[in-house]
Amino acid sequence: MSTTGLPPGTSGAAFSGRVLGPGDPEYDEARAVFNGMVDRFPQLITQPATADDVAAAIRHGIDAGLEIAVRSGGHSRQGNSTTEGGLVIDLRRMNSVSIDPVARLARVGGGATWSEVGRAAQEHGLATTGCRQDQAGVAGPTLSGGSGWLERELGLACDSLVSIDLVTADGQQLTASETEHPDLFWALHGGGGNFGVATALTFRLHPIPAVATTTLLWPWAAYGEVVRTFRGIFDGAPPNALGGAVVAMTDPPGTVVPAELNGGLVTKVLAVHTGSPRELTELIAALLALGPGFVQQAETAPAAIRPSPNGPAGLRSFWRTEYLRSLPDQAIDEYAGWMAQVPDQTVVRMAIAPWGGAVAAGADRWPAPFRQAPWVLAPIARWASPARDDHILGWIGALHNLSGHERMVTGIDPANQARLSAAKSAYDPGNVFHLNQNIPPA
Template identity: 50%
Template structure:
């Protein structure tokens, strides 16, 4: 790798680039460097807005010539800000967002910059879908390569379980098609190993029939939390259908007509039900929750693409997230979760989520590099607030929420749910054996560790092992 002034080389990059190349003096630069987490304020030297694979290859070659650090941006939802680099190069894929659906083969080919909104709306006319992100502006590639937790994961597995192939550009500009039959070691690693191996320019998914979906939002005063949490746990533990996804959560009551005015802007506890079936079926499934007589209720059939954006969090807020994975949920764990929910910043967009796993999530636990998949429950403090003055309180709340659950935690973690919490947490995301195997794949496909900004799998780990 050689190092030259990036600005002297920008004009050469622009000549061979079909997309746009932005530097700090260009109009649109500040908008282009804005990501979901407003706590992250980095100024790249160059933002390369790619329109296709050749642009990606040109951008990576430019980074190699200039010695610039590389960040890859899809949806820009990395809470740690891995989509940006201070003084480096951003390979921005947002102009590459086409989704091509083959309804007969039940497959979708998705470009690397597509969001889940792009994906879901392309699939909806065909009555097809798969597990996608809980926020529709999340990038398909980033979520899927990190595993891909979403509302219908208990029915369809994680998003990566429906992944059939990935087209990838390595740091050296080599184009690779990874599937079960081609580069199977890399294909395995891409089921949770994240963006450690290259730039994913195209992903191919298996789709599932999804003709009817329904949404339930049931609200209670926060003081009803202990009864609501226990009823929800018992509903899941008794073996509720895998057609039901969702969570129970503490949050601020939204200003919606189905939320009583007395609960709007106040701390509430809510049961979220996402169901692959009719509203009448969902009402039957949630009968134990409805028996608690919620203060506010929305229960209706809704297109999946609309459900997927119904609970979107607004961009531009300050974010801090973490997670703990539990093998069981005894009464004491419920009590602690409730205490932390009552300590959450209100009114904010923060959420304290308790998500059931199992079903098809657990069914894939032995196939891919994600030991956390065997967990029965995930506790996910999802902090979002407006003011920098609340940073210390918001971060402390999320950390305290995880600390409170440690006596019940498995130690493993789904890395898309956390930011930069240190190398031990990265290894916990895979387990040491899987981490070593991932490091060997990294050594083969990115030996210079060019792609290292988020939850890095370091090639040196494999080199030391050998």
């Protein structure tokens, strides 16, 4: 293991972080990512401690002709945060979080996770949209948009960005904001990791010391009625302060709920409101009237909202997001039929979440696509055995086909696509950063 420099013969730049190769004891742990289906062997894993280290790693990768992957939390489904035989810039050592409670700002290292940001902000009664998977890295989800529990009120995570420190493909260190490199700042609101390595992000925080939450569970047979009732609440244009999701899920035995709801398919609603518990109860009265078998109400810090656990890192996983233009009865019935065929030994969550509110309000300002979608469908399946891959992936593919009638098939607006390509040409003309939802240079 090298701690003082990258391998000789290329840039020769000093490196204050760590460099790992296949012969190092920490290598296997460092190369592992969240999705166990991704099993790649980088030639080098660099773990920078500073932006200068990041610049040195980029120069070395280019000089050595190595494909460069950038890792924050390692939650890319496709494995974009690692590479076979290339160089990984693993930012997890750069995970500092600094809160300015007076200015209501959070300065976040490029390797921090959303749980680290949320905990630091809640100490001051502040919050930002964040991410539903709190162990995910901050940078990746934010640069692609960033969906979380508070999005209907605060917008996507990228909407609270104030500035981003970036190291570009030529090793330049710059700050993008409304006044500095505004073309790049615009592109980073949905353009993902196409333009460089984000070493620090500054977020505007919002005074939300607590949120009211209600968790409701029903037997599986209630799924259709629950989803229709949930849909009716959001079709009725509730305040943007109300969010949440309705979830079809498997639940392993042992969950602290009535015995009849353990061990099989369950219908769940998580409702989140930045107002009072009483207001939340009034807003979801139609759901409570359906007689859930389990009701849990709480008032908690936004960072403490926990989705249903999906299991540890390393399990084989597949997830996707479908953006729906509508949620008709036929689709609800088809989703229920699909979920009822869940393969054995598979942990599944299929969430339907309402958008609108502040999400839609930012559609004309930033390039993040699909923001006009009223509903988002987000299934995740996790399993252990590679022998089950084909069967489970085929089952998941069937859901994608079912949602085709309602799915919004258009992505980034053509005019926005042209602007993104122009920014790519300006900051990464050689497409060094291509392990992402890639935007080719113009």
